[in-house]
Amino acid sequence: MSTVNLSEITKRFGDVTAVKGLDLLIKEGEFFTFLGPSGCGKTTTLRMIAGFYYPTEGKVKFNDKDMTRVAPEKRNTGMVFQNYALFPHMTVFENVAFGLKVRKISKTEIKKKVGDVLKKVRLDQYIGRQVSQLSGGQQQRVALARALVIEPDILLLDEPLSNLDAKLREEMRTEILRLQREYGITTIYVTHDQVEALTMSDRIAVFNIGKCHQVGTPTEIYNKPVNDFVAKFIGETNLLPVSFKEHKDTKSVFYTPDMDQSIFVHNTELNIASYTNEDKLYMSVRPEAVKIDTNKLDGNNVFTGSVSLVQFTGEAVHTYVKMNDQITIKTTNLNKGPSTYLNEGTEVNIQFPEDQIRVIPGEKG
Amino acid sequence: MSTVNLSEITKRFGDVTAVKGLDLLIKEGEFFTFLGPSGCGKTTTLRMIAGFYYPTEGKVKFNDKDMTRVAPEKRNTGMVFQNYALFPHMTVFENVAFGLKVRKISKTEIKKKVGDVLKKVRLDQYIGRQVSQLSGGQQQRVALARALVIEPDILLLDEPLSNLDAKLREEMRTEILRLQREYGITTIYVTHDQVEALTMSDRIAVFNIGKCHQVGTPTEIYNKPVNDFVAKFIGETNLLPVSFKEHKDTKSVFYTPDMDQSIFVHNTELNIASYTNEDKLYMSVRPEAVKIDTNKLDGNNVFTGSVSLVQFTGEAVHTYVKMNDQITIKTTNLNKGPSTYLNEGTEVNIQFPEDQIRVIPGEKG
Amino acid sequence: MLNANKRKTIILLIPVVLVLAGYVLYPSIATLIESFKKNGLFSLANYQDFFGAKAAANFEALWNSVYISLLSVFFSALIGIPLAYVFNRYDFPGRQFFSNIAIMPIVLPSLVGVMAFMFLYGEAGLVPNAIKDLFNLSKVPFSIGGISGILVVHAYTMYPYFYMTTASALNNIDPSLEEAAYNLGSNKFKVFWKVTFPLLTPGLVAASLLVFMVSMASFSAPFLLAGGFRVLSLQIYFSKINGDLEMAATQSIILSAVSISFLLFMRWYQNRKDYRMASKGIGVHRSEVRNPILKWIMVTIGIIAVIILLLPHVTLLMLSLVPEGAWTWQTYPQAFSFENYSLLFDNTTIWEPVRNSLIMTCLACAGVFIFGIITSYALVKRSFIGKNLLDILVMIPWALPATVVGMNLILAFNKPTPFSFGHILVGTFWILPLAYFVRFIPLVVRSTNAVLEQMDDSLEEAAQNLGAKWFYTFRRVVIPIIMPGVLSGTLLAFVQAIGEFPTSVLLYTLSNRPISIEIMNQLRMFNMGQAAAYGMIQVGLIAIVMYIAYRFFGVKSENTL
Amino acid sequence: GCMAGGSGDEEASSSSGEKNDLEEKVVVYSPHGTDILSDFQKQFEDEYGIKMEFLDMGSQEILDRVRSEENNTQADVWWGAPQVNFNQAKDEGLLQEYKPSYADSLDDLYHDPDWMWSGTSITPQVILYNTKEISEEEAPSDWDDLLDPKWKDDIIIRYPLASGGMRTIFSGIIYDTYKDSEDPKEGYEWLKKLDSNTKEYSANPEIMYNQVAKGVGTLSVWNMPDTVQLAEEKGYPFGYKIPESGTPVLTEGIAIIKDAPHPKAAEAFYEFVNTPEAAKLLAEEYYRIPTRDDIENLPAWIEETDIKPMDMDWELVEEKSDEWMDYWDNHIKSTDKDKSDES
Numbered sequence A, B: 001m002s003t004v005n006l007s008e009i010t011k012r013f014g015d016v017t018a019v020k021g022l023d024l025l026i027k028e029g030e031f032f033t034f035l036g037p038s039g040c041g042k043t044t045t046l047r048m049i050a051g052f053y054y055p056t057e058g059k060v061k062f063n064d065k066d067m068t069r070v071a072p073e074k075r076n077t078g079m080v081f082q083n084y085a086l087f088p089h090m091t092v093f094e095n096v097a098f099g100l101k102v103r104k105i106s107k108t109e110i111k112k113k114v115g116d117v118l119k120k121v122r123l124d125q126y127i128g129r130q131v132s133q134l135s136g137g138q139q140q141r142v143a144l145a146r147a148l149v150i151e152p153d154i155l156l157l158d159e160p161l162s163n164l165d166a167k168l169r170e171e172m173r174t175e176i177l178r179l180q181r182e183y184g185i186t187t188i189y190v191t192h193d194q195v196e197a198l199t200m201s202d203r204i205a206v207f208n209i210g211k212c213h214q215v216g217t218p219t220e221i222y223n224k225p226v227n228d229f230v231a232k233f234i235g236e237t238n239l240l241p242v243s244f245k246e247h248k249d250t251k252s253v254f255y256t257p258d259m260d261q262s263i264f265v266h267n268t269e270l271n272i273a274s275y276t277n278e279d280k281l282y283m284s285v286r287p288e289a290v291k292i293d294t295n296k297l298d299g300n301n302v303f304t305g306s307v308s309l310v311q312f313t314g315e316a317v318h319t320y321v322k323m324n325d326q327i328t329i330k331t332t333n334l335n336k337g338p339s340t341y342l343n344e345g346t347e348v349n350i351q352f353p354e355d356q357i358r359v360i361p362g363e364k365g
Numbered sequence C: 001m002l003n004a005n006k007r008k009t010i011i012l013l014i015p016v017v018l019v020l021a022g023y024v025l026y027p028s029i030a031t032l033i034e035s036f037k038k039n040g041l042f043s044l045a046n047y048q049d050f051f052g053a054k055a056a057a058n059f060e061a062l063w064n065s066v067y068i069s070l071l072s073v074f075f076s077a078l079i080g081i082p083l084a085y086v087f088n089r090y091d092f093p094g095r096q097f098f099s100n101i102a103i104m105p106i107v108l109p110s111l112v113g114v115m116a117f118m119f120l121y122g123e124a125g126l127v128p129n130a131i132k133d134l135f136n137l138s139k140v141p142f143s144i145g146g147i148s149g150i151l152v153v154h155a156y157t158m159y160p161y162f163y164m165t166t167a168s169a170l171n172n173i174d175p176s177l178e179e180a181a182y183n184l185g186s187n188k189f190k191v192f193w194k195v196t197f198p199l200l201t202p203g204l205v206a207a208s209l210l211v212f213m214v215s216m217a218s219f220s221a222p223f224l225l226a227g228g229f230r231v232l233s234l235q236i237y238f239s240k241i242n243g244d245l246e247m248a249a250t251q252s253i254i255l256s257a258v259s260i261s262f263l264l265f266m267r268w269y270q271n272r273k274d275y276r277m278a279s280k281g282i283g284v285h286r287s288e289v290r291n292p293i294l295k296w297i298m299v300t301i302g303i304i305a306v307i308i309l310l311l312p313h314v315t316l317l318m319l320s321l322v323p324e325g326a327w328t329w330q331t332y333p334q335a336f337s338f339e340n341y342s343l344l345f346d347n348t349t350i351w352e353p354v355r356n357s358l359i360m361t362c363l364a365c366a367g368v369f370i371f372g373i374i375t376s377y378a379l380v381k382r383s384f385i386g387k388n389l390l391d392i393l394v395m396i397p398w399a400l401p402a403t404v405v406g407m408n409l410i411l412a413f414n415k416p417t418p419f420s421f422g423h424i425l426v427g428t429f430w431i432l433p434l435a436y437f438v439r440f441i442p443l444v445v446r447s448t449n450a451v452l453e454q455m456d457d458s459l460e461e462a463a464q465n466l467g468a469k470w471f472y473t474f475r476r477v478v479i480p481i482i483m484p485g486v487l488s489g490t491l492l493a494f495v496q497a498i499g500e501f502p503t504s505v506l507l508y509t510l511s512n513r514p515i516s517i518e519i520m521n522q523l524r525m526f527n528m529g530q531a532a533a534y535g536m537i538q539v540g541l542i543a544i545v546m547y548i549a550y551r552f553f554g555v556k557s558e559n560t561l
Numbered sequence D: 001g002c003m004a005g006g007s008g009d010e011e012a013s014s015s016s017g018e019k020n021d022l023e024e025k026v027v028v029y030s031p032h033g034t035d036i037l038s039d040f041q042k043q044f045e046d047e048y049g050i051k052m053e054f055l056d057m058g059s060q061e062i063l064d065r066v067r068s069e070e071n072n073t074q075a076d077v078w079w080g081a082p083q084v085n086f087n088q089a090k091d092e093g094l095l096q097e098y099k100p101s102y103a104d105s106l107d108d109l110y111h112d113p114d115w116m117w118s119g120t121s122i123t124p125q126v127i128l129y130n131t132k133e134i135s136e137e138e139a140p141s142d143w144d145d146l147l148d149p150k151w152k153d154d155i156i157i158r159y160p161l162a163s164g165g166m167r168t169i170f171s172g173i174i175y176d177t178y179k180d181s182e183d184p185k186e187g188y189e190w191l192k193k194l195d196s197n198t199k200e201y202s203a204n205p206e207i208m209y210n211q212v213a214k215g216v217g218t219l220s221v222w223n224m225p226d227t228v229q230l231a232e233e234k235g236y237p238f239g240y241k242i243p244e245s246g247t248p249v250l251t252e253g254i255a256i257i258k259d260a261p262h263p264k265a266a267e268a269f270y271e272f273v274n275t276p277e278a279a280k281l282l283a284e285e286y287y288r289i290p291t292r293d294d295i296e297n298l299p300a301w302i303e304e305t306d307i308k309p310m311d312m313d314w315e316l317v318e319e320k321s322d323e324w325m326d327y328w329d330n331h332i333k334s335t336d337k338d339k340s341d342e343s
């Protein structure tokens, strides 16, 4: 149980800057997620917290204690490495027991704990195997078990579930969350699975190329992105450049050159992000917010187009509607069976509900 | 461009049977996906197709040519390894160029092709780096580029996108699909991302512990699972044991002991899977099919319960409704903004639409 | 029907088996047969003698050999592993220089090397007497001799086996494994013992085997330092001197049997576990060290180590610079001059042995380089029946005392054979390069094995999958990755071959007399100074070659991680 | 008896061979060192006009090599080795009989009865002492003096199993009593006492020289020519005493190898190295005491010394020495001489 405080962290490898002036305060017992595109510095940041890299600049503190130059073994963090880093000369049991042995726990206790955690990651029958004889996902679970079993102060998980199937992943998520809540372990989680990030996290930090764009709760991040990068990166969205036209009652009116039409947006903090005059503006509307109908729709922000692609994703169906040569709008509906899927080429009306549009500035720098 | 024909393939490692009597015919130019839980034998099967393992029993044929014992380098398959298997002593360029050099392509051509494919995987600026200096996702993309650039007859992709963020993953998917269509490359894809599987595949095979349960198109698999394993494994579902009661007009009536109530189901092939008298029966209803309302609902299959958990996943919101001590039903709705989320504890009515229930037998063996 | 894999294995094995059969097995069988002869008749008499009449002495010798060898392994490891670890894992000023110095001990020519030790640490040696004079002691505080002397010399001259194999194996370890261990809370010590050390097993096994076998067969050190002490290698020598060739053969067979048992034990030990670093992706980075105290501790260790390591060389240099008579009864040398060198260089044929040694060594090294890689690959990455046997064959030239190997070659090739393409090899130029080749196969095979054991199979598979033929894969993927191991083995072979004495003395001819013979002759004429000067030429030569190797290959092999 | 003096018949033997019949070269194996060998090479080539090639190596190595080349003989002449080695070679049938023209001037002691080899020089064994530590008067003057307890830990000798000379001395001492009693026991007693005075057995000569010179020990037994050479040429502080009761005298010989590829040239060389001029040269420059009794004006250290050869039955000694050495090795040598407890 620790807070983790990164102040002005920069990390350079030769002339590559992997992390740039990062400031973060992760609270005690919080489940904190790093989200960001590949190569944006997530692993590097985790490694600085674990102590494998020293920041080129800046400080790492746990609970106000400067840890910047403390050796990794004195930090009591548990890490799942992106590449697993399982000990090839040990069996599954020995791998998982490693951290416990170091902590001088009695043999019987170790046996019990390892057995327990392996049951949790569904690997109890593999306890005596050499790790090289496991499948990818099995190896990943060993790595997870090894980090969980020591109940560390800080858990650092670098894409710990990326090679597991959805079912197992959900079970593992629940397990991690249970452990995390039970012992109040501060957890930092790196994932590329947005559903994972959004369902598990207390807070999320969204990174891009070494910089942190937004920190917030999942709903904040999803519903109130601060700029176009965050909006685009988290979930699907339809993003159109707009310019401000006027205020009208409780609404603001924006103009979208691509569709040559006015867009009405509720004038609330939820719908319009703060921006300055120099900023380029965009409107973002989530596919699931877009109303789509073959019949006529009432109200503002209604457009017509034709269905260009219907994509089936299981619980949902994505319908791509071509508005004109440049613009295709993506809409999402729940899967109500094959009979409800639209045919390609169908003329449809779509509507951007006024209260579900968000106007945001473009990413800076 | 080849068909791949696996007949009665079995693979044993000592006393572990990784694949058991597998029969599959993958058509020319098809995009075929293996889905299954961790450790079910997907990688093993791919490796037998690539020629790294020899099946203990059975035959591998490409286009009716027996390849069971042909050396890997004579098979012209391109594989993305689950653990990447990048050459650590080479740069990104050299890694990707490897397969081309082997094919004795001219230097300039190689340069061009490598440049192109690296642009496609968004790694053009990393062309001269040592692969050990790349992030996990970047490494994975190098592995992907290396397999794509040789335009093989058969592409074997073992979770090639698992370490990429959603945005990039989508771009890569499009890229793979484009290539696959353009050159008609028969592609076998292993993934744990169901959306990926469902959106990309021509056909999907669902595995469990060395056995194939169902082969079909994405909508078939999702909408018409043959048994409870497939229903559970693909997508979310609410699964309740039922027993057959009677036929009534175009409907069948089942009895669910857990809720002590009758369930009406359309008596169509879509709604009722084939089963035998010995089979245990289940009804499966997808969360997104379940109607949920605070107001009263008309029709059959209506129950009441109270909201126990609301989970936000971005585009969707999962609402868990507790029916009684044993049974909690999961429902999914599109995310229409925070105002639409139900509060925990709210009393709600839910309905299983008659035409969206599927009755299936339990998994055999 | 054979699958593609099996076919490749067979193709690979054919040259390996041919060479081993022709140049190792066939000559060794001569010794085996010899051991079963008594007065020209087949009998078990020699073995009856060994275990019966002469049992007391033989068993004493056997036991001494075994325990000295085990202790030599232990002490060599004790020096070699930490040194390799420090020099390869920490970045500190002068690291590169120190790590190059670290393998200097093998450069020391064996006979003059041991003499240098006597001059240094013997009862009349420089170091003990300097301490005595410095502190006004009545007696020298310590001196080497007997078993302690043997062990000191063994540890000093053999730790480079550990150093080299450990260094190349260390560079192949995925650093994230150690990081994972740190992360789980182990301290440096634990990480080393529980993770690094076990992962080095293939390398350590290789080094242990090499050291065990060399010390089993070691001759100069026990001979010079502990005259009357009974070890098996000396027993063989004395049997031979007394003309009892059959007994010598029997003793050689027993010695090899012990060495081979050790080999089998080590193989078993190693095969219990898996050392292939199969973790996902590639280890991304090198651990960083930024502790200034640690850094300077390292530098200090480095400097002290270098001084100790180079003292014998300095002594040798001193000996070569002392004119005749200036360092006989005197504790310290009285005068320095280049007299010895000028005497040497007056002789116009001085460079001939140097040239001979270089040519023959290069030939042999090229041979072991290629053959070693292929054999090691077959041994580690292919499965076939008779693997243990092949492994034993590979090690036999190392397990047998050098003289016996020489004798074997003589017996085998003093008549025309198919393996010598119908020629008599004894008495020709080619017999020596062949002898060096045979003798040093095990060095390359062992050190290559060590890194191959660590290589993840999927790299090769990836290359094949991309359409690369086996040979191309081998050349472009396998070899670059295992290069550090191969090179360290070849370098060891080179250094040893340049100074090889015991087989050379049996096989050299006028046209190919090597350096070591020249040194020996100077010694026999009591020209200690000129022998030392020749020794210095040898040291210099090796130093140059090592520098070149480092320049041209070292840089490349760094890239493998 | 004495080696020196004696009037020689001036029968020149140098050009006894008919030069024209000689093969193109002669190959010599010899442990005499490049100095001697180059010297003789030059003179021989000048005189006979054919090439002489030599391989310079230890006598044991020559034996090994001759043995291994039996099927494919390379060398013609083996010049220099103690008689033991020659006898061994003779027993294995490696040598060719040759009776030189100067046969008459050789005492029977100094050649093989079958003329398989003949002696060229002799090496008496002497007591060697460090002149820095021991004065000439103090130095032991006979074998028995070495047993005096005052020399405890002062004696450093070669390891007899590795040194032919040492072996001969030991055998000689045992033989001394054995010849009467037929029992080596008394000799063993003697060796046991010597062993208790011995500090160290050195494995090779260089180490022995070094240890004695530096005063680690002060006494040794060694052959006379080497001792003189070391003292006079290399500045070692060595003096020697010739044991009064007599000393074993080793014979260094020469032999023609069986199936020599150049037999005529070999014979020429055989003759050449033992002409009176050659013998004298060897004596003056290289401290070798000639076997021929017809050489005059030898250096003072030869002329003046009075050597009493021990009366030995070489055949018996050679036959028994293995057994005696074995006994010494197993029962007499104290194991602490290997210094295992020190460091």
Ligand SMILES: Nc1ncnc2c1ncn2[C@@H]1O[C@H](COP(=O)(O)OP(=O)(O)OP(=O)(O)O)[C@@H](O)[C@H]1O
Binding pocket: A132, A133, A134, A135, A136, A137, A138, A163, B013, B016, B017, B018, B036, B037, B038, B039, B040, B041, B042, B043, B044, B045, B082
């Ligand atoms: N070399 C081996 N020796 C023994 N068992 C093995 C070996 N390789 C794989 N297995 C076992 O075979 C089964 C199938 O492995 P495989 O790698 O094919 O699984 P997978 O479907 O790819 O799983 P994942 O999704 O986790 O990668 C697993 O239970 C695994 O433990």
Ligand SMILES: Nc1ncnc2c1ncn2[C@@H]1O[C@H](COP(=O)(O)OP(=O)(O)OP(=O)(O)O)[C@@H](O)[C@H]1O
Binding pocket: A013, A014, A016, A017, A018, A036, A037, A038, A039, A040, A041, A042, A043, A044, A045, A082, B132, B133, B134, B135, B136, B137, B138, B163, C284, C285
């Ligand atoms: N040792 C290194 N030397 C040079 N550059 C490096 C090194 N390690 C990482 N980088 C670079 O730093 C950047 C950040 O890498 P990092 O591993 O932190 O990314 P990441 O966010 O974890 O990405 P991914 O999601 O793909 O794992 C990348 O562009 C990478 O290429």
Ligand SMILES: [Mg+2]
Binding pocket: A042, A043, A044, A082, A158, B135, B136, B137
């Ligand atoms: Mg990463």
Ligand SMILES: [Mg+2]
Binding pocket: A135, A136, A137, B042, B043, B044, B082, B158
């Ligand atoms: Mg797998």
